[in-house]
Amino acid sequence: MNWKARMPAPVRNMEFAEYATSREERPVLVDCALGTNPLGPPDRVRELIRTGRLPDPGGYPGDDLPFRKALSDSWKGVFSPDEVIIGTGSIGLIISLARTFCTTGAAVLGVTPQFPDGPMHFQLAGASYRQISLTPPGYGLEVSRIAEAMIGDESIIYVDRPHNPTGQVPGLDEMALLAEECRKHGSILIVDEAYGDFLPSGESALNLASPSMVVLRSFSKGRGLAGIRTGYCVVRDEEARRFLRKVAPPFSVSAIAMDMATAALLDMDYARRSREMAREVKARVIDTIERTGGVSVARTHPEVPILLASLVSGRENLYEVLMEQGIRTEPGTCFTGLGPESVRLRIPAPEQLEIFGALWIKATEKGKVSRM
Numbered sequence: 610m611n612w613k614a615r616m617p618a619p620v621r622n623m624e625f626a627e628y629a630t631s632r633e634e635r636p637v638l639v640d641c642a643l644g645t646n647p648l649g650p651p652d653r654v655r656e657l658i659r660t661g662r663l664p665d666p667g668g669y670p671g672d673d674l675p676f677r678k679a680l681s682d683s684w685k686g687v688f689s690p691d692e693v694i695i696g697t698g699s700i701g702l703i704i705s706l707a708r709t710f711c712t713t714g715a716a717v718l719g720v721t722p723q724f725p726d727g728p729m730h731f732q733l734a735g736a737s738y739r740q741i742s743l744t745p746p747g748y749g750l751e752v753s754r755i756a757e758a759m760i761g762d763e764s765i766i767y768v769d770r771p772h773n774p775t776g777q778v779p780g781l782d783e784m785a786l787l788a789e790e791c792r793k794h795g796s797i798l799i800v801d802e803a804y805g806d807f808l809p810s811g812e813s814a815l816n817l818a819s820p821s822m823v824v825l826r827s828f829s830k831g832r833g834l835a836g837i838r839t840g841y842c843v844v845r846d847e848e849a850r851r852f853l854r855k856v857a858p859p860f861s862v863s864a865i866a867m868d869m870a871t872a873a874l875l876d877m878d879y880a881r882r883s884r885e886m887a888r889e890v891k892a893r894v895i896d897t898i899e900r901t902g903g904v905s906v907a908r909t910h911p912e913v914p915i916l917l918a919s920l921v922s923g924r925e926n927l928y929e930v931l932m933e934q935g936i937r938t939e940p941g942t943c944f945t946g947l948g949p950e951s952v953r954l955r956i957p958a959p960e961q962l963e964i965f966g967a968l969w970i971k972a973t974e975k976g977k978v979s980r981m
Contacts, residue, residue, distance in 0.1 A: 703727050801825045
């Protein structure tokens with residue numbers, strides 16, 4: 610008997626795909642991989658850094674209540690500070706949720722393709738993961754299919770909204786019906802809104818205030834602060850919050866990160882500018898893809914900065930075809946249910962649109978992308 614035999618079997622046996630950015634050493638001319646905001650940090654955060662008005666890093670972070678109040682205030686009281694739990698981005702919160710609500714024998718239901726870290730950590734905690742396959746080429750996410758697939762023994766239903774990798778957004782009415790099904794069955798509905806800041810606040814599932822729902826939010830995407838690794842979840846059920854607080858690590862968000870995140874909340878115009886930028890840039894990216902042919906774009910929302918692109922025919926490695934021209938994306942092989950013929954593409958910065966278009970055309974003109 611050795612340490613490998615005594616460790617949890619899911620940790621020992623599970624395989625996972627690394628993010629492209631963790632292993633790509635070739636020159637990158639246009640980065641369309643990880644889900645950052647092409648606008649960069651908000652002006653208020655830049656000013657905070659420039660003036661050096663940041664807390665002393667020598668001590669531990671203080672009480673996070675002021676930050677939770679700032680979050681509640683920014684949402685005009687849609688949720689209370691007591692309902693907020695903060696963590697190291699949405700991934701850190703997913704890990705805490707998995708450790709809290711998943712164990713050997715627990716069941717989780719989701720879709721495929723889907724943000725891979727959720728399913729991975731639920732399974733690492735011992736749960737089984739059942740996925741509903743979305744149908745190509747549109748990969749339409751119909752929430753009613755999730756409700757119909759529930760058999761009543763699920764601990765968690767996991768939905769990323771906006772959906773990753775396609776960028777589509779199921780309607781709030783659909784989410785409300787799914788939340789009610791979860792309430793009936795005693796299941797928790799986790800709604801991962803990591804890209805939610807690219808939507809108007811009125812479109813967030815936070816507005817549903819369902820006791821069966823946990824909503825995750827992140828400062829990495831729409832808030833332009835991926836480097837501070839800060840996120841939060843809103844948990845309406847008091848008992849669920851109590852259990853989650855037992856598991857969530859203390860001091861998980863630094864004082865510097867909380868100050869930067871609070872400054873970002875005060876930059877009221879940044880979210881609007883981000884949505885406008887995403888809408889304009891995404892429309893031009895999709896136009897470029899459709900004009901060159903050979904690649905389809907799955908169903909998507911015009912303001913969410915990610916999309917799923919797939920070869921219309923053939924099995925070439927689309928990631929490699931694009932990377933040869935300097936366009937870095939996330940390979941489809943990072944997502945269950947997708948293959949090398951697909952990539953998730955995050956829109957480039959506005960100033961890189963011209964070079965993106967030229968490189969995309971060059972990649973497809975080399976004859977490596979099959980056409981109908």
